[in-house]
Amino acid sequence: MAVESLNCPNCGAGVASDSSQCEFCKTRLKTMACPSCFGKMFVGSRFCEHCGAIAVPVNLIDDEHLGDCPRCRLPLRLVEIGDTRLCECEKCDGLWADTTTFENICANSEKQSAVLGFIGERKANAELLTKISYVRCPECAELMNRSNFARSSGVIVDICRKHGVWFDADELPKIVDFIQKGGMEIARSKEKMELENQRDRLRDEQRKLGLADPGFRIGGIFEKEDNSGIRNFVRNLFD
Numbered sequence: 390m391a392v393e394s395l396n397c398p399n400c401g402a403g404v405a406s407d408s409s410q411c412e413f414c415k416t417r418l419k420t421m422a423c424p425s426c427f428g429k430m431f432v433g434s435r436f437c438e439h440c441g442a443i444a445v446p447v448n449l450i451d452d453e454h455l456g457d458c459p460r461c462r463l464p465l466r467l468v469e470i471g472d473t474r475l476c477e478c479e480k481c482d483g484l485w486a487d488t489t490t491f492e493n494i495c496a497n498s499e500k501q502s503a504v505l506g507f508i509g510e511r512k513a514n515a516e517l518l519t520k521i522s523y524v525r526c527p528e529c530a531e532l533m534n535r536s537n538f539a540r541s542s543g544v545i546v547d548i549c550r551k552h553g554v555w556f557d558a559d560e561l562p563k564i565v566d567f568i569q570k571g572g573m574e575i576a577r578s579k580e581k582m583e584l585e586n587q588r589d590r591l592r593d594e595q596r597k598l599g600l601a602d603p604g605f606r607i608g609g610i611f612e613k614e615d616n617s618g619i620r621n622f623v624r625n626l627f628d
């Protein structure tokens with residue numbers, strides 16, 4: 390990627406965009422993409438220098454104990470992107486989201502663009518991925534389940550049903566892309582159809598046995614077609 394000069398978010402000095410520290414005030418630096426124009430900006434800047442858009446405030450917090458990266462075993466650091474709190478491994482770029490945070494990201498497109506802007510483009514670390522397949526939850530250390538997100542996304546994430554989801558470097562952007570292309574709605578209607586087929590089969594069987602119509606209702610997760618439906622659908626992944 391091209392190196393350009395950006396202003397340090399702390400002292401305002403011009404610094405090369407690939408610097409990891411400001412040479413004047415020693416602030417640690419990290420670039421992210423502007424959610425509006427996708428131009429480069431430093432984490433902590435209040436405005437995009439390219440288009441003037443107001444940046445979503447991002448805080449990187451090192452000194453909170455959050456558990457270790459399930460792949461590298463190094464301490465995770467807390468990243469606040471607006472009001473979205475994720476844990477990040479600086480070495481492998483993996484991310485940990487607790488259940489509620491992940492639901493909120495899935496249901497809210499503003500959060501999706503803010504998170505994508507921060508994450509930017511990340512490449513999968515092929516070496517790490519072949520080394521370990523099943524990894525442990527950073528919170529309870531139980532082995533997590535590997536699951537094809539929403540069954541049809543093709544993104545295999547690691548899920549602890551009690552605590553949250555681990556995303557390897559390139560997985561969260563892929564999931565956001567899947568959601569933004571309407572993948573959740575497609576997955577939900579597929580599941581609804583499967584449930585309906587199941588209900589029809591049951592009904593037929595009961596009829597054959599001479600039993601009364603059980604009058605099944607497909608309720609719960611499919612009743613609402615708004616965001617709370619997506620939320621419930623996501624929560625369903627953890628049940």
Ligand SMILES: [Zn+2]
Nearest residue numbers: 397400411414
């Ligand atoms: Zn500076």
Ligand SMILES: [Zn+2]
Nearest residue numbers: 423426437440
């Ligand atoms: Zn911009």
Ligand SMILES: [Zn+2]
Nearest residue numbers: 458461478481
């Ligand atoms: Zn890691």
Ligand SMILES: [Zn+2]
Nearest residue numbers: 526529549552
């Ligand atoms: Zn857990």
